[in-house]
């Protein structure tokens with residue numbers, strides 16, 4: 387099994403458009419939308435629902451009225467302000483358990499609660515796993531790990547050799563959970579100073595975990611000078627630049643229609659470049675698999 391994660395240092399760089407297009411060019415793979423705080427790949431790929439399940443990833447405190455002696459210790463010790471008048475305010479409870487520890491009457495118990503849902507869709511291009519975290523819930527890294535495990539399981543059960551991951555933006559816990567154990571990261575960036583800065587952080591993260599990373603600059607022609615600078619920075623770091631995706635108004639049209647770009651505009655400049663990039667990185671990821679490539683960040 388080969389796992390490829392498409393990542394971006396920041397949101398709005400065209401990552402999901404790239405993933406949907408690459409999936410469109412594939413015969414059969416498993417898609418994993420790991421952007422659990424804003425999963426939107428399913429809007430483009432669509433499909434028939436195969437599995438829907440609750441995700442229980444959050445502990446919440448519950449006070450038993452029958453045992454509570456109304457001493458107020460739990461409220462005083464809850465730094466999240468999640469207890470009022472001997473009742474827990476669910477949305478504020480972080481599940482730290484401090485109230486349970488200080489309660490002299492054994493009136494507090496911790497319950498594992500539903501904090502999101504996990505879905506498996508059967509799309510034209512293979513199964514797709516995605517998840518939705520309930521508003522206000524944390525632990526998105528744990529949910530990403532669950533999505534990844536399900537995707538790996540489907541890869542084995544359905545006999546599909548590639549897992550393509552649509553990662554979350556940034557370099558936090560969900561991003562780390564998305565890239566752990568992958569064979570290759572494709573970083574999508576844009577020619578802006580913030581895009582460059584966030585790309586460098588993503589490259590550092592990949593370096594830290596010794597994961598090969600390559601870069602594609604989206605809408606490169608909006609600022610050719612800065613694109614050149616980003617590519618030069620990548621080269622200095624030993625990071626391969628695999629493509630330049632041009633600005634293409636068809637991308638917005640396809641997004642509005644909620645279809646993968648190549649399904650509506652197969653000969654558009656961005657679609658053709660994404661096809662070329664996908665062929666290159668898919669082959670490259672398989673060749674590099676297990677080679678332990680370490681980036682040169684000296």
Ligand code: SF4
Nearest residue numbers: 464479480482483485
């Ligand atoms: S578990 Fe922690 S956050 Fe939740 S009510 Fe108890 S002390 Fe407050």
Ligand code: SF4
Nearest residue numbers: 454455457458460489
């Ligand atoms: S610490 Fe226990 S007994 Fe005291 S108010 Fe809280 S739940 Fe009730």
